[in-house]
Amino acid sequence: MIAKVDYIEGMARGLAVLESFDTERQRLNATIAAQRAGITRAAARRHLLTLAHLGYLESDGSHFWLSAKVLRFSGSYFASARLPRLLQPTLNRLASFTADSFSAAVLDGDEVVIVARSGPSRVMAYGVHLGARLPAHATSTGRVLLAALGKAAFNGWLRGRELPRLTVHTVVEPKAFRSLVEQVRQQDFCAASEEHELGVHALAVPLRDMRGRTVAAMNVVAGSHRSDKGSLARDMLPVLQDAARELRPML
Known part of the structure; x- marks a missing residue:
């Protein structure tokens, strides 16, 4: 806690004002x-006026939207942060x-934030790029990271939270979602099928460090040659x- x-x-x-801009509300x-x-x-x-004056927002006089200057933050992160630099060669391989x-x-x-990625763009789910933010409850990486919170922390995360339905397959009922996360915790992986986007299996x-702390989650998104999450898991x-074990000493 800060004093x-x-x-x-x-x-x-x-x-907080800067974070108010997202894909749902661009202006x-x-x-x-x-x-x-x-x-x-x-x-x-x-x-808003101050952020526009500093160049982080643009405006037509009544509405405001993000300018390209905000990318300085993400650009600096990806250029200097240790985690993306460690993971990128493995994802490329x-x-x-x-x-x-x-x-x-x-x-x-x-949400989960994509900090590294590699692969053909035609395979990626819509909007998946470096820095993209995706709903944790409907993604394979999100469920892995939620399972890593531990039961008490996860219960606090879920308490009073409404889980948006993104497709007909999205699990949004709290009791069912709690069971799914517990299953992930037990099996130590997560397969998610068409819950964030139809036709996408992940x-x-x-990814744990040498002290056993989960620092990130790594996933694979299936190409069109795979038709179900069962074959993807197999x-x-x-x-x-194997890749997670190889990365562990470096995390």
Whole structure:
């Protein structure tokens, strides 16, 4: 926990406004930004104007949207962060031997963030790119990372949370979802079929460091040559598990 004297509330509010922009709402006015950031309209307006002045937003006078300058943050992360640099060669190697696509992700709240990926773009699910944020409850990597939280932490994550239905196959009922995560915890991998996007089958395993802590999840997304998650698990689970063991001493 940070000491109250060290907490800069204005910075926190400004970042909350910046995080209000997402794929559902690319353009915001002060009223909507205030609702999404949990601050007053007047405060939201000041933050929007300041961010626009600094070049992180563009505006037509009433609505605001992200500018390319925000990519400085993600670009700096991918260029300097240790985890993506460690994982990328392994993902490249796996993708070179198959027609499938491989990714690594970390958990951030109710989403997973893609920090490394490799493989043919035609195989990737819609919107899957470096830095992409995907719903944790409907993805193989998300369930692996949720299972790694431990039972108490996972119960806290799930309590009071509404799980959006993304396809007809998405598991959204809390009791059923809790059972799925417990199954992942027991078997130490997750196969997810058409829950995030129709026609997409994925398989994920945890990536652990030498102390046994799960630092990320690695998955494979099936190409059109695979028609079900059963064949994906049979063919690719040993490949992912071997790669996870090889990576462990470096994580």
